[in-house]
Amino acid sequence: MPFKANADRRHKFAKAKYKVTNWSKYNESLRRRGDVTVWIEESAAKAWFAPQNQRRGRPAKFSELAIETCLQIRAVFGLALRQTQGFVRSVFHLMELVLPVPDFSTLSRRADGLRLSNPKPRRNCEPVALVIDRTGVKIFGAGEWQETKHGTRIKRRTWRKLHLGLDLNTCEIVYSELTEDTVADPTVVPDMLDQIEGPVATFLGDGAYDGFTTRQEIAKRYDGVEIIIPTPKTAVPSPEAATAPSARDRDILAIQKNGRMSWQKQTGYGRRSRGESLMGRFKQVIGTTLRSRKLNNQRTEAKLGVAVLNTMKALGRATFEKVSA
Known part of the structure; x- marks a missing residue:
């Protein structure tokens, strides 16, 4: 990263060129980013409903993992909350899963202070x-x-x-x-x-x-x-x-x-x-x-975006080698 004071002379130096050495695997990882099965796992369907608790008031119907799954789908495919509800509902129909889907107001309300699932341990x-x-x-x-x-x-x-x-x-x-x-x-x-x-x-x-x-x-x-x-x-x-x-x-x-x-x-x-x-x-x-309007919801949205990028990176990334100085 050259010092910014030398920016006017940067054109005098040849820019290094690189080439990707694993195009086949990298292309497949890019395809899998749009694979629904990557973002909706069987573990999410098994833990779709919130566990019972002894707190006062109306108990939550959906687990935090269910809310997180829907909001991740929203981040990956760039959907609005209502379209997210319809998308997940259609996926469950194709998977022949009889599960209710959180409506858009529930997703918005539960995003405030949502505790995201722990990331996978570092290998x-x-x-x-x-x-x-x-x-x-x-x-x-x-x-x-x-x-x-x-x-x-x-x-x-x-x-x-x-x-x-x-x-x-x-x-x-x-x-x-x-x-x-x-x-x-x-x-x-x-x-x-x-x-x-x-x-x-x-x-x-x-x-x-x-x-x-x-x-x-x-x-x-x-x-x-x-x-x-x-x-x-x-x-x-x-x-x-x-x-x-x-x-x-x-x-x-x-x-x-x-x-x-x-x-x-x-x-x-x-x-x-x-x-x-x-x-x-x-x-x-x-x-x-x-897209969110409250600060806590925005923080959840940003952390979900980070989790999406880490998942995409785990699917595979490009490797390079230098071909010219």
Whole structure:
């Protein structure tokens, strides 16, 4: 990932070319993404109804797994809630399953605070090589077009921040969080680390995560973790840099001595581009706009989108080899 200050000279360097080496398997994985049996398993039908409980009030009819299955179908095929109800009903009819389907109002109501099923345990026991990034996703309401065309004042909050964490070893999304646009990026790091199972060997993030608090939180949780975060141009070493330099001090001194491009190559900072690719994949497959109107429902919708991407990745992914520099 070249430094942005050199963007005007980027055309002088030949762009590397890659080719896919497993087209047959990759094509089959792409076909299976539209296979209904992938998204509606027999285990979901067996646990379709909610277990009995002793709480007061009307008991729930459908289990959380049933609601999650329907909402996943909605995310995969891009359906509205009413069309989701009809789609699942027709699938059950073809499967000869006599099961009721949650109506659209039930799906909307139960999505608020829905507890998603636990993801499958990680098969790879290696420490996580974590790269984090965030992007903006739009929410329901008037957008820029109405403001530009009609001069109408739009709502103050027209988008949310989606924070994602990718394991570079397995290409699995190990962390996701949806916040309001006013939430600072470093403040979500503690909650992010709480969601990650196992040790973290490498932490990659852009300059927005630079700071003593963030680095201290990461180093306190994981022994020997490699923190790769670029420092701003105005950063200066601490007073202890000459006698007991910290990791941040060493980064600042290396950038001042050899330049930012050299520091990026030495630390492997270019791997962070895969986090940006993840954001593009989320928007391409799931969408750029959240359909839910309440924040809790939007958080559920975002986590369901992450679960869908992880399932698609498990079906198979492309492998590449470099063919030219």
